[in-house]
Amino acid sequence: MQKDLIRLLRDPILIPSEKQNLLSEIAAQAESLGMSCYVVGGFVRDLLLGQPINDLDIVVEGDAVKLGKSLVEKFGGKLTTHYKFHTAIWAIPSMFNVERSTLDLITARTETYSRPGALPTVTPSTIEDDLRRRDFTINAMAIRLDGDHFGELLDPLNGQDDLEKKIVRVLHPRSFIDDPTRIFRAVRYEQRYSFILHPSSFILINPESLTIIQALSGERIRHEFDLIFEEGNSHQMIVRLGELDVFKWIHPELPMFNSGHSDFLEMDTGLDIPASRTTMGYMLWLMDLSEAAILSIARRLSFSSDLTHSVWGASQLKKSLPFLVNSSPSIWVSALEKLPLLSIYAAYLVSGEKALLDYLSFWRHVKPRTTGDDLKARGLESGPRYGEILTRLRAAWLDGEVNSEKEEKELLNRLL
Ligand code: CTP
DSSP: HHHHHHHTTTTTTTTTHHHHHHHHHHHHHHHTTTTTEEEHHHHHHHHHTTOOOOOOOOEEEHHHHHHHHHHHHHHHHHEEEEEEEEEEEEOOOOOOOOOOOEEEEEEEEEEOOOOOOOOOOOEEEHHHHHHHTBBBGGGGGGEOGGGGGGEEEEOOOHHHHHHHTEEOOBBTTTTTHHOTTHHHHHHHHHHHHOOOEEEETTSSSHHHHHHHGGSSOOOHHHHHHHHHHHHHTTHHHHHHHTTOOOOOHHOOOOOOOOGGGGGGGGOOOOOSSOOOOHHHHHHHHHSOOOOHHHHHHHHHHOOOOOHHHHHHHHHHHHHHHHHTTTTTTHHHHHHHSSSOHHHHHHHHHHHOOOOHHHHHGGGGOOOEEEEEEEEHHOOOOOSTHHHHHHHHHHHHHTTSSSSSHHHHHHHHHOOO
């Protein structure tokens, strides 16, 4: 086993060589301080699945803050310390040439929950205890990195077995009660890897654990949805959470995800507009709700004002489309101008209304040649007439009333 793992740890397709180099420097530093050093969680899970690894979570038996300080001394970079949690975040110096910029250094620990859904209280402990505090068996494995132990797998909860059987399984019956965000995480892993939530874990998603969701802050729940919308098959994840009856504990008006909208999550706009999978996900999910429901859900999930504006905008636009159909381009432009571009794109995806695409592709870029300075040079007194004239000229271009600079000048002469 150790040999197989060493092969995986040295595979540049799974772990780029720059990252391998970083890991071995950290392990050597930990060893020099007499600490055993491990990679844990998603790293081990994805490595054993033969998938390229994203996350680097380092756990040491010893003081992670002390390790962090010695890394800074040797290699530079900045350290942010959280003494209460015995963790440190190291801003990795550029010499390592890795694309991620920070690394979490964690002291092996046990966690206790003062009440269900609360953030845990942390006490330093062994790696075994650290694995036992985790969410699922497939996330409760560690690979040791220091010295001759390089490539040793620690798997006290048979995570490897569950990985092979494609099972997501909690470590103890109170897991979802301690931390109901694990319900979202279970669904994420289940759908991401096409695994099955083990029946003994499935029955733990019941009113006793679901009710604790009500005690979670909006930020914590929204973070889980944000992570879901970043996944390839977020639609199935949202649907699955709906099937598990999760929504009503978050907000009574949270709807099921409209399956007809699912393909749109994968859309590449191909347009020059700022894209965000997460924002698009919330818009497609919530746009058919009433204005009051959208604003109330936005409050519960602590949406940023930008996100609220985007979802609200997409919803308002979709509802006003029947009144805008067959309008002139200038009317479309005045209706769309104040809305976020991504909201307009979302409304286009669900309605297929071509005017919305015309706006995003061409109309929004149409401007008259005349500027405010030109109007000033022609002696126009400052005041609202500036805006009115420029808007009128723009409308004339948009609606085909003028087609050249000369025609625009003629119209301007008539207006002044
Ligand atoms: N963890 C946990 N309970 C949580 C969140 C995290 O036990 N509520 C543990 C798991 O062992 C997890 C590790 O912390 O593997 C790291 O968490 P995170 O970075 O969120 O997950 P990853 O395993 O890296 O998975 P992903 O690929 O989804 O990021």
